[in-house]
Amino acid sequence: MEEHIANTCRGGVQKCHNAHQTATSGLIFKESFLWEKSREGRCAVSIPAQDVEESLLDPELTSDPPELPQLSEMDVVRHYTRLSQWNFGVDSGMYPLGSCTMKYNPKTNEVQAARPGFAGAHPLLDEDLCQGALEMIYNLEQYLAEITGMEAVTLQPAAGAHGELAGMLAIHAYHAKMGHQRSKIIIPDTAHGTNPASATLCGYESINIHSGEDGILTPEAVAAVMDEETAGIMITNPNTLGLFEENIKEIADIVHAKGGLVYGDGANMNAIMGIVKPGDLGIDVIHLNLHKTFSTPHGGGGPGSGPIAVVKALEPFLPVPRVQKKDDRYTLVYDKPDSMGRMLTFHGHFGIMVRAYSYILTMGAKGLTDVSKLAVLNANYIKECLREDLHLPYDRPCMHECVFTDKFQADNGVSTLDMAKRIMDYGFHPPTVYFPLVVHGAIMIEPTETESKETIDQFIGAFKSIVQEAKENPEILKSAPHLAKLSRLDEVSAARKPVLRG
Amino acid sequence: MKELSELNLPENLKYSDDHEWARVDGDVVTIGIDDYAQDQLGEVVFVEVPEIGDTFSKGDQFGTVESVKAVSEIYTPVSGKIFAVNDSLAEAPELINNSPYEDGWIIKIKADNLSELDNLKDKASYFQMLKG
Numbered sequence: 001m002e003e004h005i006a007n008t009c010r011g012g013v014q015k016c017h018n019a020h021q022t023a024t025s026g027l028i029f030k031e032s033f034l035w036e037k038s039r040e041g042r043c044a045v046s047i048p049a050q051d052v053e054e055s056l057l058d059p060e061l062t063s064d065p066p067e068l069p070q071l072s073e074m075d076v077v078r079h080y081t082r083l084s085q086w087n088f089g090v091d092s093g094m095y096p097l098g099s100c101t102m103k104y105n106p107k108t109n110e111v112q113a114a115r116p117g118f119a120g121a122h123p124l125l126d127e128d129l130c131q132g133a134l135e136m137i138y139n140l141e142q143y144l145a146e147i148t149g150m151e152a153v154t155l156q157p158a159a160g161a162h163g164e165l166a167g168m169l170a171i172h173a174y175h176a177k178m179g180h181q182r183s184k185i186i187i188p189d190t191a192h193g194t195n196p197a198s199a200t201l202c203g204y205e206s207i208n209i210h211s212g213e214d215g216i217l218t219p220e221a222v223a224a225v226m227d228e229e230t231a232g233i234m235i236t237n238p239n240t241l242g243l244f245e246e247n248i249k250e251i252a253d254i255v256h257a258k259g260g261l262v263y264g265d266g267a268n269m270n271a272i273m274g275i276v277k278p279g280d281l282g283i284d285v286i287h288l289n290l291h292k293t294f295s296t297p298h299g300g301g302g303p304g305s306g307p308i309a310v311v312k313a314l315e316p317f318l319p320v321p322r323v324q325k326k327d328d329r330y331t332l333v334y335d336k337p338d339s340m341g342r343m344l345t346f347h348g349h350f351g352i353m354v355r356a357y358s359y360i361l362t363m364g365a366k367g368l369t370d371v372s373k374l375a376v377l378n379a380n381y382i383k384e385c386l387r388e389d390l391h392l393p394y395d396r397p398c399m400h401e402c403v404f405t406d407k408f409q410a411d412n413g414v415s416t417l418d419m420a421k422r423i424m425d426y427g428f429h430p431p432t433v434y435f436p437l438v439v440h441g442a443i444m445i446e447p448t449e450t451e452s453k454e455t456i457d458q459f460i461g462a463f464k465s466i467v468q469e470a471k472e473n474p475e476i477l478k479s480a481p482h483l484a485k486l487s488r489l490d491e492v493s494a495a496r497k498p499v500l501r502g
Numbered sequence: 503m504k505e506l507s508e509l510n511l512p513e514n515l516k517y518s519d520d521h522e523w524a525r526v527d528g529d530v531v532t533i534g535i536d537d538y539a540q541d542q543l544g545e546v547v548f549v550e551v552p553e554i555g556d557t558f559s560k561g562d563q564f565g566t567v568e569s570v571k572a573v574s575e576i577y578t579p580v581s582g583k584i585f586a587v588n589d590s591l592a593e594a595p596e597l598i599n600n601s602p603y604e605d606g607w608i609i610k611i612k613a614d615n616l617s618e619l620d621n622l623k624d625k626a627s628y629f630q631m632l633k634g
Contacts, residue, residue: 415503434571491570495547496595 021465022093022458023427028485031082038069044076086485088429090298094455098401098432098444099192099240101270101292102299108362109295109355118354123346127331134330137347138323140357141307147368148266148286149277150309154318156348160267163287163306164198164234166319169340170285170310171231171261172202173317177338182231182260188217189438190239192265204231211438215241215394219250226258236265237281238272240436241394242379242401242444252282261285261314269293270448271376271400274369278309285310294356305352319343374449375400378456382445385460389467393439401446403439414470414477416441421488422469422480426462503541506632510537512603516622518579519631523603524619531580531619534607535567535598538632543569546598549591551608556584560618564609567598578611580618586610 071079089095095102113119121133141153157163168185175181185204187195188211196206207225212218222233233255237245245251252262264278264286270293272278278286290305291298298304310318320339321332363371376399383392383402391407406416420430420443432444447456469476481487515523521539525532540546548568558564563575564584587609591597597606613619623631 437572492545492547495568495570 021426021462023425023483025483028085029082031079034069034071034076034079037071037075037079040070042070042072042075044071044073088424093427093429094447094451094459095429096431096445096447096451096459097429098242098403098446099267099435100298100432101268101289101400101446101448102429103270103292103295103448104450105295105297105355106359106362109358112358113351113354115354119351121350123350131330133347133350134323134332136354136357137350138325138330140353140360141323143357143360144288144307144309147273147277148288148309149279150286151279151312152315152318153307153309154322154343154348155305155307155353156319156343157287157306157308158344158349159291159302159304160287160289160306161194161198162343163289163308164194164263164265165201166306166340166343167263167285167287167308167310168198168202168204168234170308170314170317171263172204173338173340174261174314175231177317178259182229184230186222186225186230186233186255188221188233188235188239190215190217190241190243190436191234191236192240192267195234195236195263195265199234211239211241214396215239215243216245217247217251219247219254222251223254226254226260228258230255230258230260232261232263232284234263234265235283236268237278237283238268238399238401240268240444241403241439242268242271242398242446243394243396244271244399248281248283256282266309267292268400271372273372274365275372279311285314290352290356295359296352296355303349303352305349305356307348321347371449372400375447378447378449378451379445381456382447382460386463389464390443393442400448401444403436404443404445405439406441406443409467409470410441412470412474414474416443418474418477418480419443419463419466419470422466422477423462424481425483426458426465428459428462504537506629509541509629509632510603511625511629513625515603516579516619516624517628518577518622520577522576522579524579524622525603526613526616526619529613529616530585530610531582531613531616532607532610533564533576533578534602535576537602539567539574540599540602540606543567543574544571545569546595549595549598549608551587551591552584554584554587558582558584558611576608578609579622580611580613581615582611582613584609585612 090102090104117132121130127134137155141155144153145151157166183205184207185199186209187199187206188209190211199206209221209225216239233251235245237248239245255262261284262282264283266278266286266288269288273293285308287306287308290296290307291302296305316336316338317340319342320334320336322336324331324333379398379400379402383398386404390404393403393405406414406419416433420433423430434442435444436442466477515525517523517536521536523534523536546567546569550566552564558578559581560579562578564578565576567574567576588607600606
């Protein structure tokens with residue numbers, strides 16, 4: 001099987017020489033700041049004539065109007081259109097940013113979220129007037145509980161790290177309720193970087209442990225530090241090396257035996273959805289990134305959404321209000337004495353929930369399972385096709401992302417950064433670089449399930465060309481990107497002497 | 503990045519496994535990060551230092567060094583009270599890159615027990631560790 005994959009991708013590259021270079025030069029406009037385009041008296045809107053009696057506000061409540069650039073509608077449209085053309089998004093090309101699950105965002109999700117009943121609903125509407133919105137929240141919670149194998153879900157947290165915080169607050173509230181607050185939390189070196197921050201905000205000290213030689217956590221490492229002062233463990237599965245934590249059940253047993261709880265970081269859920277339920281693995285609370293796994297917009301296109309799913313014992317601590325269903329009627333319940341309180345105003349990022357709900361309904365159970373199968377297949381295909389070109393630090397089947405390093409290129413003085421910059425010239429967004437930190441010079445590639453085999457072959461071909469260039473003409477990598485509007489930016493001056501005002 | 507043979511590792515310093523260096527002068531120990539660490543981190547853009555008078559135990563994190571690549575914790579190899587901090591780093595974090603052992607020192611700590619430094623490595627054994 002492996003040989004077959006390797007032959008396929010080698011053949012593909014030979015047949016279509018240079019077909020993997022999707023970027024070409026094009027007309028790129030310069031664009032000045034809006035302030036520089038501003039002309040006195042120019043205006044993009046015609047304000048209707050005043051047809052009510054003027055009523056002045058108390059002068060104490062008012063001040064000078066804000067200074068804004070004065071522009072015509074076309075000035076504004078061209079400005080942002082041009083800026084958008086300098087940009088690169090998942091709608092323009094493959095975006096294999098590891099650990100981020102930059103999958104395609106289906107446009108039907110946008111249509112559903114824009115329906116007037118959803119888009120125009122005021123968050124303070126009486127229950128009677130927003131039964132449909134509450135039903136959507138309730139159903140989405142049920143679906144996510146089913147997918148994670150958990151008892152209850154809250155959709156309130158604003159994004160992944162906020163979900164982590166909510167999860168840790170639930171653990172904190174649980175120990176407080178049990179009558180003995182604990183002081184520490186175990187965090188493996190392959191966890192996401194935000195995990196220690198969330199734990200610290202709950203007053204827990206992070207106890208870092210190392211993963212084993214094959215990149216996964218051993219039960220022994222956990223048993224060595226787990227005690228009755230330790231609130232639990234925060235574990236990312238699959239971990240940030242893209243590997244499945246095979247010892248997870250044994251680790252959960254060790255933690256539970258000492259009264260601790262297991263926090264699951266679900267950022268990498270795209271690899272296991274429909275295949276494994278975190279609840280079956282002994283995880284007590286897990287967050288999900290709707291903007292990763294459930295195809296809602298990501299990065300600048302956000303906002304995100306980071307629901308958490310919990311086992312029965314943690315349900316009383318979830319944020320209020322909770323949506324309750326009784327006789328086909330939905331109500332908001334605030335009377336939960338052990339609740340951690342609110343995590344966000346109103347109901348969370350409602351428009352994002354509609355998009356995720358649309359995605360789940362579009363895909364169905366089989367579709368969501370196929371997502372994970374194809375995400376894992378695509379990552380393993382890239383791993384097998386590039387294994388002779390790039391050094392593979394952990395040579396074992398990966399999940400939804402694969403991690404290489406720049407070790408083979410070091411003799412030519414070419415680094416991970418140079419290869420990442422060069423791949424832009426081929427029309428691809430660079431993969432994640434220098435993360436996870438446990439891998440020196442890491443290149444972390446996550447193709448997701450939404451890329452076709454042709455696009456993935458182009459990406460593989462591009463990387464093979466770059467590896468060849470690194471041997472023959474390393475200079476072309478060191479000065480890359482050549483086709484982007486701007487090449488290497490002065491990150492050092494930007495960080496040391498930032499200009500924070502235009 | 504530098505080859506190991508290009509590293510500047512002065513003879514008169516002691517080195518920690520976490521790539522801090524220590525220079526002893528009476529009971530005051532000056533601490534910074536060594537040439538290997540600054541080279542690995544790349545251009546340093548921010549250094550977080552403690553307050554004078556803060557106390558730390560051996561192995562405690564006393565600050566962070568941030569480069570364009572990563573944020574790294576720095577640990578004290580000796581227990582004691584902060585006696586001086588390098589204020590120049592606030593305006594000129596690049597001193598860590600340009601002069602890691604002189605102008606780029608980070609803290610001076612009044613040591614409780616100098617024998618804690620016995621575990622540190624001399625140049626030869628530190629270099630051996632880097633070679634792996």
